[in-house]
Amino acid sequence: MIRVLIVDDEPWNRDIVKTFGTWEKLGMSVVGEAEDGDEAFRLTGELAPHIVITDMRMPGADGVELLQALNQHFPDVKIIVVSGYDDFAYAKHAIRYKAVDYLLKPINPTELNAVLLKCKNDLETRAAEQQQEKAELDYEFFHKLTRYKQLLRLYFNELNQDGVNMTCRQVMQELERLGAPSQPMLGRLVQELLSLLKELALDNGLDTPTAKAGFPVSQDALSSVEHALGFVSACYSQELDQLIRQRKYKNKLNLEEVRRYMDRHFAESITLEQLAKNFFVSKEYMSKVFKQEYGQNVTDYIVERRMEKAREWLADKQISIKAVAEMAGYEDVSYFYRVFKKHFGMAPGEMRKEV
Structure with a gap:
């Protein structure tokens, strides 16, 4: 559902927008209303609307200030400007701050819904592009992970703890380079590395309970990349220590x-x-x-x-x-x-x- 915030100091003007919008048909919902720019900016942070429909002349922070603040802090929000004044200065501000359209009062229902549909199409296109970008980044990362897993296998079989720790850190740094990972992606990475560890432990004759059953992952371990690194490194260290003791003291x-x-x-x-x-x-x-x-x-x-x-x-x-x-x-x-x-x-x- 696409979320919409309506901003106007006059309640009846907000009601007109709510009445004229074909919200359900467009897959939209009005999630909030604001009387001035300050309140609108606060609600944008709280409600995360996809679209803001705003008047220009309001007491306190007006439409110009709101456009400037939204453009700076919430650049992905679509802005529709509504004004009762055919004022070129306002139109220039709307263009400068990348408003989708500039509608004059009294609002024409057809024009309003046409620009809402345009916003919907733009949002869906961008969402599809982001999904494609994410898929490409995921593929790129997990393709590179193959090389890191080869290094982990080599260092583990050589009983090289420093090499294992260095490679784990490189994996996490590579993940961070692609941007803040989602928890599912981080969870998948951790499971990939732990599956490899289980294979390496069993291949080397370790029959510890954790090597047999696997390594339970807590939610805290997936709360950040740094926590995930610490958890995975500790698991590898534990099995390596056990393997070294097993071989050394026979x-x-x-x-x-x-x-x-x-x-x-x-x-x-x-x-x-x-x-x-x-x-x-x-x-x-x-x-x-x-x-x-x-x-x-x-x-x-x-x-x-x-x-x-x-x-x-x-x-x-x-x-x-x-x-x-x-x-x-x-x-x-x-x-x-x-x-x-x-x-x-x-x-x-x-x-x-x-x-």
């Missing part, structure tokens, strides 16, 4: 856990150094015991897992070879071709023809 290295970790993260940039650091052993020890247990070194095991998955994905002809390379952890497609051919003795395209 009596001995669990090679099956190491292998499962590599199976889950084979498409990421896993190095022997990083793997050893994550499991709190030296890289020399990690290399030695892994080869003793599985008959191959860490690098060869990762390549083998990547090639097995690449062969599996090639069977689906809807997935491009470039996409298969990226999914397997190779940004350089040419390098992927060389590794694949060395491993299987044929190029990916030849393999695809055979499956």
